[in-house]
Amino acid sequence: MMGGDKTGRVLLTAYFAVVVLYLFFPILIVAPMSFSDDRFLGFPPESWGLRWYEAYFSDPVWIDATVRSLRVAAVASTLATVLGGLAVVGLERWRTRWRTALTVLFAAPAIVPNVIIALGVFVVAIRLGINDQELTLAAAHGALALPFAVMIIGAAYRQIDPTLERAARVLGAGPVRAFVSATLPSLMPAVVSAFIFSFFVSFDELIVALFVMGGSETLPVRIWNDLRFELNPTIAAISIFFVAITTVAMTLAELLRRRGANQSRV
Amino acid sequence: MTDSTEPSGARIRFHNVSKRYGDVAALADFDLEIGAGEFLTLLGPSGSGKTTALNILAGFTEASGGDVRIDGQSILSLPPEKRNVGMVFQSFALFPHMSVFENVAFPLKLRKTPKPVMRDKVAEALDMVRLGDYAGRRPSELSGGQQQRVALARAVVFQPAVLLMDESLSALDLKLREAMRLEIRHLHSRLGSTIVFVTHDQGEALTLSDRIAVMRDGRIAQIDTPDRVYDQPTTRFVAEFIGQTNLFDVTPADGGGVHVADLGVAIPAEGMNGAKAISLRPEKIRALANGSDAPDAGMVVFDGMVDEPLFLGETVQYSVNLPSGRTMQFRENRGEGRAPLRRNDRVRLAFRPHDAVPIVRD
Numbered sequence: 001m002m003g004g005d006k007t008g009r010v011l012l013t014a015y016f017a018v019v020v021l022y023l024f025f026p027i028l029i030v031a032p033m034s035f036s037d038d039r040f041l042g043f044p045p046e047s048w049g050l051r052w053y054e055a056y057f058s059d060p061v062w063i064d065a066t067v068r069s070l071r072v073a074a075v076a077s078t079l080a081t082v083l084g085g086l087a088v089v090g091l092e093r094w095r096t097r098w099r100t101a102l103t104v105l106f107a108a109p110a111i112v113p114n115v116i117i118a119l120g121v122f123v124v125a126i127r128l129g130i131n132d133q134e135l136t137l138a139a140a141h142g143a144l145a146l147p148f149a150v151m152i153i154g155a156a157y158r159q160i161d162p163t164l165e166r167a168a169r170v171l172g173a174g175p176v177r178a179f180v181s182a183t184l185p186s187l188m189p190a191v192v193s194a195f196i197f198s199f200f201v202s203f204d205e206l207i208v209a210l211f212v213m214g215g216s217e218t219l220p221v222r223i224w225n226d227l228r229f230e231l232n233p234t235i236a237a238i239s240i241f242f243v244a245i246t247t248v249a250m251t252l253a254e255l256l257r258r259r260g261a262n263q264s265r266v
Numbered sequence: 267m268t269d270s271t272e273p274s275g276a277r278i279r280f281h282n283v284s285k286r287y288g289d290v291a292a293l294a295d296f297d298l299e300i301g302a303g304e305f306l307t308l309l310g311p312s313g314s315g316k317t318t319a320l321n322i323l324a325g326f327t328e329a330s331g332g333d334v335r336i337d338g339q340s341i342l343s344l345p346p347e348k349r350n351v352g353m354v355f356q357s358f359a360l361f362p363h364m365s366v367f368e369n370v371a372f373p374l375k376l377r378k379t380p381k382p383v384m385r386d387k388v389a390e391a392l393d394m395v396r397l398g399d400y401a402g403r404r405p406s407e408l409s410g411g412q413q414q415r416v417a418l419a420r421a422v423v424f425q426p427a428v429l430l431m432d433e434s435l436s437a438l439d440l441k442l443r444e445a446m447r448l449e450i451r452h453l454h455s456r457l458g459s460t461i462v463f464v465t466h467d468q469g470e471a472l473t474l475s476d477r478i479a480v481m482r483d484g485r486i487a488q489i490d491t492p493d494r495v496y497d498q499p500t501t502r503f504v505a506e507f508i509g510q511t512n513l514f515d516v517t518p519a520d521g522g523g524v525h526v527a528d529l530g531v532a533i534p535a536e537g538m539n540g541a542k543a544i545s546l547r548p549e550k551i552r553a554l555a556n557g558s559d560a561p562d563a564g565m566v567v568f569d570g571m572v573d574e575p576l577f578l579g580e581t582v583q584y585s586v587n588l589p590s591g592r593t594m595q596f597r598e599n600r601g602e603g604r605a606p607l608r609r610n611d612r613v614r615l616a617f618r619p620h621d622a623v624p625i626v627r628d
């Protein structure tokens with residue numbers, strides 16, 4: 001028995017190591033490459049330095065694309081979070097017979113392949129003459145992120161005791177005031193978490209951006225275009241830079257979500 | 267909280283209120299008048315419509331028919347925040363992100379009470395529930411009983427004319443629940459507001475209430491003072507729901523009174539007209555010493571055999587098999603100067619005719 005236990009533990013540890021390696025493999029390759037001092041992309045690097053980080057920060061084309069991506073992501077995540085939050089409140093509260101249909105509708109952007117969405121947005125944008133505009137892309141990204149916002153905020157909403165709002169009402173608050181003072185505070189961590197998550201859904205989205213954006217590149221589009229002509233380690237540097245930022249932001253989002261889940265219990 | 271000069275309770279009137287959920291009638295022909303400052307309890311099993319009645323009064327549930335008036339004014343068209351009622355929920359419903367002070371101040375803030383007045387009132391309300399030192403705490407840092415008292419303070423701090431409590435004590439453990447009963451009684455005499463209290467716990471109802479409305483299937487089965495509900499139940503349901511009792515079917519006997527087949531006796535009492543059954547509380551039955559006659563000539567006497575003695579502390583409850591095959595319960599204080607009865611002892615039992623309560627309906 002003891003022997004069997006031990007073998008099991010070793011196997012489990014090995015399995016865990018393999019899965020982690022599998023998940024982190026791209027980063028394990030890219031991270032060293034980003035600190036290379038070589039002129040061309042290669043693994044492992046022959047010399048070390050921060051040259052490619054410097055190249056990124058000093059190239060206005062890269063910075064321009066990055067700032068554009070940040071702008072689009074900010075608008076897209078605001079849209080997704082506000083619409084998602086309102087959708088949750090509506091879906092959870094007014095129990096119409098359309099509820100199931102509406103729930104599916106709000107999940108649709110996560111189910112339909114991005115290429116199809118991209119094509120659809122492209123056709124409509126051309127027809128309306130609003131292609132190659134940041135707001136158009138932001139709207140499309142907002143729709144892509146909406147299912148995640150609805151999921152995150154919805155899960156938190158269902159944890160909140162509905163009698164809290166009733167208590168606020170009977171104590172003298174109107175419906176809006178009751179929602180704001182009784183429900184919203186417990187919902188806030190999830191809202192912030194949904195915002196951060198939506199932000200990154202937009203920030204690293206390539207396909208829709210490729211279809212919609214012509215001249216003005218977002219960061220993923222810039223990377224894509226850059227890769228097609230030459231392989232230089234700038235891309236590795238950018239990747240690692242944003243992996244670091246994303247990791248911090250996502251950890252923050254997850255911590256907030258958990259704190260919210262704990263707080264809504266008295 | 268209130269000047270003794272100002273009468274603060276309101277009269278409440280349910281007028282033929284009904285509530286349907288599809289085919290289920292949660293409330294039917296619900297008619298109830300509650301006096302100003304009265305402590306009225308809605309008592310009934312789960313699903314009998316207590317919460318529905320309370321929620322219609324608070325404004326959370328829309329009635330399907332009928333009218334509800336507070337001090338003569340129909341309130342059904344008013345939203346909850348305009349009804350000026352306080353409410354304590356089973357889950358306490360304290361705002362988790364607010365301190366105890368902020369929770370209690372919440373209704374005052376909504377009423378735009380000036381800051382200094384607000385501080386005084388909150389302090390007074392918290393002192394009243396003996397939580398004056400806890401104003402800065404979060405609800406999560408309080409015990410269940412303390413949270414309950416904060417909820418109580420918050421519900422009364424704005425001096426509502428009506429205070430509603432829905433199973434407010436059932437989340438607490440037994441000891442705490444009993445302590446809270448005393449606090450609530452105390453609070454009631456101090457505030458003078460009308461209290462509508464909902465519970466499925468008959469003990470709570472009996473100790474707290476001025477009157478109890480016993481509910482069944484969305485209707486009031488009986489409404490009376492606690493002692494009358496206990497002593498004079500009019501239906502089988504009420505007799506069995508409140509306290510313990512023995513119910514026996516009866517048939518009319520010659521010359522008035524009724525005949526009890528299970529006991530093989532006739533009860534000559536008056537007032538048995540129309541009785542379908544009688545209710546005999548276990549504590550109203552006495553065991554006679556071996557072979558002796560009833561101490562009181564008018565008592566009804568019958569025989570049985572002890573099945574199972576049940577030790578309850580200061581009393582012992584005996585299960586007794588009757589010749590008819592039925593089992594019944596009787597209870598007596600311990601150490602009544604007679605050897606305790608044991609299993610299979612033959613026993614002669616007696617009760618006073620007027621302790622047999624006629625039951626006229628199911």
Ligand SMILES: Nc1ncnc2c1ncn2[C@@H]1O[C@H](COP(=O)(O)OP(=O)(O)O)[C@@H](O)[C@H]1O
Binds near residue numbers: 292313317
């Ligand atoms: N929202 C609702 N939808 C459908 N049926 C309900 C709803 N609320 C209550 N009921 C039904 O109405 C009846 C009375 O419920 P309720 O007032 O909660 O009883 P109590 O508080 O006495 O336990 C029950 O049969 C219950 O199932």
Ligand SMILES: [Mg+2]
Binds near residue numbers: 317
């Ligand atoms: Mg209930």
